[in-house]
Amino acid sequence: MRNYLAAECYKTFQRKYFYIALAVCLALECVLLGCCWLTMSWGNPNITFSSTAVLVPFLLGMGLCAPLITGDIVFSDQYKHNTLKNEVSYGVPRARIYLGKLAVTALISVLAALAMLGLYLGGCWLLFPHAAGDGQIWALVGYCLAGAFPLWLAGLGVVNACYFLIRSNTIAAFTGVGILVLVSQVFQLLGLLIHPVFEVIRQFMPNVMVDSLAGMAFQWDYVGLCWLSGLVWFVGATAIGLLAFCKKEIK
Amino acid sequence: MKHYLTAEWGKAMARPYYRIYLSVMVALAALLALTWWWTGREGMFQGTFGVCLGLLVPFLSMGLYLAVMVADVVFSEQHKLGTLKNEVSYGLPRARIYLGKLLTAAGAGLLLAFLTLLVYAVLCRLLIPAGPRDGAAIQTFLFYLLSDIPLWLGALSLTMAVMFNIAHTIPAMAAVLVPLMGLGPFFRAIMRLGPEWLSAGAGVLYRLTLTAPLDLADVALWDPAYLLWCWGVGLLWTLGSTAAGLALFARRDIR
Numbered sequence: 001m002r003n004y005l006a007a008e009c010y011k012t013f014q015r016k017y018f019y020i021a022l023a024v025c026l027a028l029e030c031v032l033l034g035c036c037w038l039t040m041s042w043g044n045p046n047i048t049f050s051s052t053a054v055l056v057p058f059l060l061g062m063g064l065c066a067p068l069i070t071g072d073i074v075f076s077d078q079y080k081h082n083t084l085k086n087e088v089s090y091g092v093p094r095a096r097i098y099l100g101k102l103a104v105t106a107l108i109s110v111l112a113a114l115a116m117l118g119l120y121l122g123g124c125w126l127l128f129p130h131a132a133g134d135g136q137i138w139a140l141v142g143y144c145l146a147g148a149f150p151l152w153l154a155g156l157g158v159v160n161a162c163y164f165l166i167r168s169n170t171i172a173a174f175t176g177v178g179i180l181v182l183v184s185q186v187f188q189l190l191g192l193l194i195h196p197v198f199e200v201i202r203q204f205m206p207n208v209m210v211d212s213l214a215g216m217a218f219q220w221d222y223v224g225l226c227w228l229s230g231l232v233w234f235v236g237a238t239a240i241g242l243l244a245f246c247k248k249e250i251k
Numbered sequence: 252m253k254h255y256l257t258a259e260w261g262k263a264m265a266r267p268y269y270r271i272y273l274s275v276m277v278a279l280a281a282l283l284a285l286t287w288w289w290t291g292r293e294g295m296f297q298g299t300f301g302v303c304l305g306l307l308v309p310f311l312s313m314g315l316y317l318a319v320m321v322a323d324v325v326f327s328e329q330h331k332l333g334t335l336k337n338e339v340s341y342g343l344p345r346a347r348i349y350l351g352k353l354l355t356a357a358g359a360g361l362l363l364a365f366l367t368l369l370v371y372a373v374l375c376r377l378l379i380p381a382g383p384r385d386g387a388a389i390q391t392f393l394f395y396l397l398s399d400i401p402l403w404l405g406a407l408s409l410t411m412a413v414m415f416n417i418a419h420t421i422p423a424m425a426a427v428l429v430p431l432m433g434l435g436p437f438f439r440a441i442m443r444l445g446p447e448w449l450s451a452g453a454g455v456l457y458r459l460t461l462t463a464p465l466d467l468a469d470v471a472l473w474d475p476a477y478l479l480w481c482w483g484v485g486l487l488w489t490l491g492s493t494a495a496g497l498a499l500f501a502r503r504d505i506r
Contacts, residue, residue, distance in 0.1 A: 021422070039444045072421035077331060168268070169420035170323040193290050 004096050008074065008104040018073050022112050026119055033123040040128065050137040052124045056117070057144040057214035063113065064155040064180050064207055068173050070109040071156070074101050075163045085250045094246045102160050102238065109156060117145075140217055147213045147223040150230025151206040155180055157234035161241025165248065184208050204229045255347055259325065259355040269324045269359060276317075276367040283307075284374035291379060301388025303375040307368075308392060311399045312465040314364065315406040319427055321360035322410035325352050330418035336505045349497050353411050360407055361400075368396070387472070394473055398464065401485025405461050406431060408489040412496025416503060435462040461488055 012018055033052075040047035078084035087097055121141070159176040166172035184205040191199030202208055209226050216222040263269050287303050290296035298306070329335035338348055410427045417423040438457035442450045457463055464481045471477075 017419075017422075035441065035444065039446075039449075042446050044444065044446075068421060069425065072419075077420070168323075168328070170320065170328075170424060171268075173421060173424055174320060193286060193295060 001096055001100065004092065004100040005103060008100055009107070011076075012074055012104055012108060015073070015076070017076070018070075018108060018112075021069050021073065022115060025112070025116055029116060029120050029123070033120070033127060037127050047128055049124050049128045049130050050133050052128055053121060053137050053141060056120065056141050060144055060148040060213065061207060061210050063148060063152045064210060065177060066112070066152070067105065067109060067156040067159040068176060070112060071105050071159045071163050072169070072173075073108060074105045075160075077169060079167045079169075088250050095242060098160075098164060098238075098242050098245050101164075102156070105160060106153070106156055109152070113152075140214070143218055143220075143223065144213045147216075147226040148210050150227045150234070151210045152230075154206045154230040154233030154237070157237035157241070161237045161244075164241050164245045181207050206230065206233060252347055252351060255343065255351040256354060259351050260358065262327075263325050263355055263359050266324065266327070268327070269363075272320060272324060273363055273366060276363060277370045280367045280371035281374055284371050284378060287375065288378040298379070299382030299385055299388075300375050300379050301382055301385030303379055304372065304392040305388050307371060308395045311395055312462070314399055314403040315431060315461060315465075316428075317363075318360055318403045318407040319410045319424070319431075321363060322356050322407055322414060325356040325359060326411065326414045328420060330414075331420065339505050345501050346497060349411075349415060349500055350493075353408060353493060356407055356411060357404060360403065364400075364403070391472055394470075394478075398478055398481040401482045401489070402461050402464065403485075405485040405488030405492070408496075409461075409492040412492040412499075415496050415500045418506075431461060435460045435466065459484055459487065461485070 036047050036052050076083075078087075084097075088094060155176075158179050159172075162172040162176040162179075163169075166175060184202050184207055187198045187202040187205070191197075191202060204225075206229070209229060213222070213226070284303070287296055287298065287306070291298070327334075329338075335348075339345065406427075409431070413423050413426045417426055435457060438453045438460065441453035442457060444450075458480070461484060464477065464484060467477070
């Protein structure tokens with residue numbers, strides 16, 4: 001496994017894809033920071049560290065879909081290039097292939113998240129005026145990140161399973177987004193129309209939990225619930241993905 | 252061009268992808284109609300046929316994203332499979348390849364939308380009783396449908412332009428979906444932030460995004476200004492992205 005992880009990491013960090021994707025995201029953050037800074041310099045008094053940093057809890061939902069990019073960086077269209085077949089027929093155990101790629105995806109996702117959060121929060125800290133309530137904002141950001149991390153892992157598990165099981169990248173991506181974003185809306189409709197139990201299930205969907213984190217501030221038992229739900233999703237999706245991948249015919 | 256269109260249409264229809272996509276959409280439409288019927292029988296839903304059509308209106312905005320998949324059906328990852336290179340090196344003019352695939356995708360998408368809506372409407376008509384005010388509801392539905400078609404075509408053209416010019420599938424998807432979903436909220440945020448002139452500029456740009464007409468909740472029936480807005484924005488995106496996509500594709504190195 002160690003050799004496989006080293007090889008996957010080497011491949012990922014040698015390709016330009018990771019760096020380009022990260023650079024695009026960081027550039028977009030710089031645009032956002034620049035816009036805030038411009039309006040501040042034009043005399044908008046509402047732009048402070050706390051008013052810009054407070055955007056972080058509301059943008060955490062994007063982290064659910066970010067594995068679509070990081071997963072693609074690691075999986076790198078192996079069905080299309082027929083390189084997955086090479087790996088399998090060379091004799092690498094399928095579990096090692098699946099879990100190895102999942103681990104490397106998790107690693108680069110965490111790295112990218114750290115870089116993006118660091119740049120944004122650092123930029124806010126340096127550029128905008130501070131006030132007394134800043135400690136509260138740091139606490140809120142920390143609370144939301146603690147709750148969002150397992151939910152991101154859930155997204156990672158689902159997306160990785162989609163990439164391994166569905167040959168077409170576009171359909172894999174749409175299926176991943178569908179499971180992570182649209183299913184909760186269907187459940188909402190079913191909860192209204194058929195039975196309230198669907199609404200209860202909806203409350204444990206990763207996207208619903210990540211969106212309600214900011215409103216649940218400092219109820220640490222909700223973070224515990226996020227960890228429970230996120231890990232159940234992650235383990236469930238990985239188990240389904242791994243079992244199906246072990247039986248899948250690789251053409 | 253006629254031969255190219257025939258060939259592309261035949262290829263798109265012959266692939267299981269399109270047929271599966273169509274079956275899933277038709278099944279979802281039928282499921283939704285059956286949900287109204289079932290909840291009506293249980294006494295929870297009291298609507299008429301017209302109300303059922305009205306309930307479909309919020310779903311029409313999904314057409315923007317479904318159009319992305321229609322483009323994928325026709326384009327079928329030709330960069331990855333190396334088949335776009337075959338077409339180009341065979342000597343087909345690039346404009347014919349580009350426009351041929353775009354027209355085929357538009358046709359396939361409209362057929363898909365028509366069949367899905369037809370199944371839904373027929374099932375609702377058969378299962379759910381008509382009401383006295385259904386005429387107005389049907390007109391409202393047709394009005395929104397007519398308004399949304401150019402927006403769908405705009406999303407389809409944008410996807411085609413990106414797919415022809417970005418060889419990697421997932422970055423291409425990101426390059427389509429981020430502007431499609433993100434531009435509207437972005438301009439709305441700018442409208443609230445900046446000084447007067449910036450808010451006004453962002454307001455104009457916001458009105459030019461494909462999602463802006465869909466954000467409006469209450470529109471008067473057959474409001475000509477709304478129709479003009481939708482068709483103007485839709486055609487602007489269709490023509491603009493096609494011109495940009497074609498110009499870039501004409502110079503692109505196909506590997």
